Amino acid sequence: MSVTPALPRSLSTEQRAFVAALREFARRECGTREQRDALAAESGGPHAPSLYARLAGLGWLGVCLPEAYGGAGGGMTDACLFLRETSRGLVPAGGFITSVITAKAYERFGSEEQRKAACGGVVAGQVLSIAMSEPGAGSDVAALRCRADRTPEGGWLVNGHKTWISNAHLAEHILLVARTDSGGAKQEGLTMFHVPARTPGVEIRPIETMGGREVNDVYFTDVRLPADAVVGTVDRGWSQLMAGLNAERLFLAANMLGLGERVFEDTVAYVRGREQFGRPVGSFQALRHRLADLATEIECARLLVFDLAAACDAEPERLFPREASMAKLKATETAKLAALEGMQMMGGYGYATEYDMERHLRAAVVSTVYGGTSEIQRDIIGRNYGL
Known part of the structure; x- marks a missing residue:
């Protein structure tokens, strides 16, 4: 039985084709641990310049940037699909998220020359x-x-x-x-x-x-x-x-949604194959129920992220401070929980560098700090209720 995550029901035919293309790219370019290790060695971090250049060549880095600067002219939903699928597929394009957050600020407030340099640069594969x-x-x-x-x-x-x-x-x-x-x-x-x-x-x-x-x-x-x-x-x-907070927090949430989904898939694959006491460990109720809870939390994060993306697309000039903080809080905390649970369920192998889980944990834990800590997000949410 597949654990491939669901897509938002409202996606267009073109958006579904975009997701399919992203998943095939990730499978082909980053599908093995050997491929991922080779790409990681390029910069010593989660950004591989050679692969990033290929993403630029496909026109995907301009997914939500204006056509006037070479972008695809898509909206927040399109950007979230890109971030979710590249994160889930472990595509080392770490420079994209800061680039697109920064480019959106230039798009909103920059001069024409600044927009050309920033937005056009991102489309061409530059990092901001x-x-x-x-x-x-x-x-x-x-x-x-x-x-x-x-x-x-x-x-x-x-x-x-x-x-x-x-x-x-x-x-x-x-x-x-x-x-x-x-x-x-x-x-x-x-x-x-x-x-x-x-x-x-x-x-x-x-x-x-x-x-x-x-x-x-x-x-x-x-x-x-x-x-x-x-x-x-x-x-x-x-x-x-403040005008850019919708984009920043939503993009971070979409990125961590993808990671949480990947952690869940990797954990399920492991507990299906690992046997103890003569049966797969995933068949024990203690693990089965924990995975059921994780699946539910991830689905809640998915619905929250894409509902906010749709709202932002429908009202581009409106700020959604409460919802943006909720999405960032939920997606990052869920990804962290998934990685901690995945490591626990994999036992010693979750800690070993032979598997991806320890990398997942490192990526997930810091997501609750950058872009506004979970504590700050909770404070913003509380203030929006007059507290």
């Missing part, structure tokens, strides 16, 4: 990164201190330290959020800047993690930017960030 967090500004991102000061020539001079910046080492451009005014509340006086990653004064240093090279410290030392580097409006960076 967004630099918000700092040593003293993580969950409280509005407390950031990296400064951009006006120069006599009309440009900007940037100094500061950003940390935990995903994919900065792969990025062609970095979308920087810096403080341009300290006179008001901490949410005021923030501005977005378009920064080519190789701009003089930008230094990117890796932070070693359990997942390999994914995140970085980024130092800005007397970085000079032209006046037209501003993305959107000076001192309005906070409201611009």
Whole structure:
């Protein structure tokens, strides 16, 4: 009996064909452990440049970006299908999620030239990164201190330290959020800047993690930017960030939904084949019931993710802060639970590098931290009920 996850019932014929093509690509390019190990060796992390270039060649990286910049013009549902299937298929395209989140900010607020560089670059296979967090500004991102000061020539001079910046080492451009005014509340006086990653004064240093090279410290030392580097409006960076929360949290949720589904499939395959006391271990009620609970939780996450995606497509300008936080919370916590349960049910083999489960666990655990911790998501949800 297949455990292939269900598709949303509302998908079009074209979307179903897209999913089928993604699944075949993952099977062909990343279907064996040997293939995945070879791809992982390219960058020491979850991004393989050679495979990413093939995704660009197929036109898939522009799935939800405007046709005017080479994209497919799809919506949030299409992006979620891509993220879910590449994650489920263990496709090492780790640079995509920061790229598409950043590109959507440029699409909404950037100048025409900035949109061409960012959106067009993503379609062509470039990676983008967004630099918000700092040593003293993580969950409280509005407390950031990296400064951009006006120069006599009309440009900007940037100094500061950003940390935990995903994919900065792969990025062609970095979308920087810096403080341009300290006179008001901490949410005021923030501005977005378009920064080519190789701009003089930008230094990117890796932070070693359990997942390999994914995140970085980024130092800005007397970085000079032209006046037209501003993305959107000076001192309005906070409201611009808030406008992108639907996309960021939904994309992260779709990504972890796919991982949770893959963990479940791998666990079921193992417990069907592993025998103890003369029978498959999956036939014991203790494991069968745990898998039933996991399957139910994953299905709830799937329904939540794709219902929100459909709502965003129907009302593109509306913010869904409660639902976006719910989707991110549910999908990431479910993926973490699935990986922990999968490791337990596989016993020692779940811990061994011979199997994928230990990789799944490393990827799932950190998902409840980045993009807003689970605690922050719960706080946002609570505030939306007036609490």
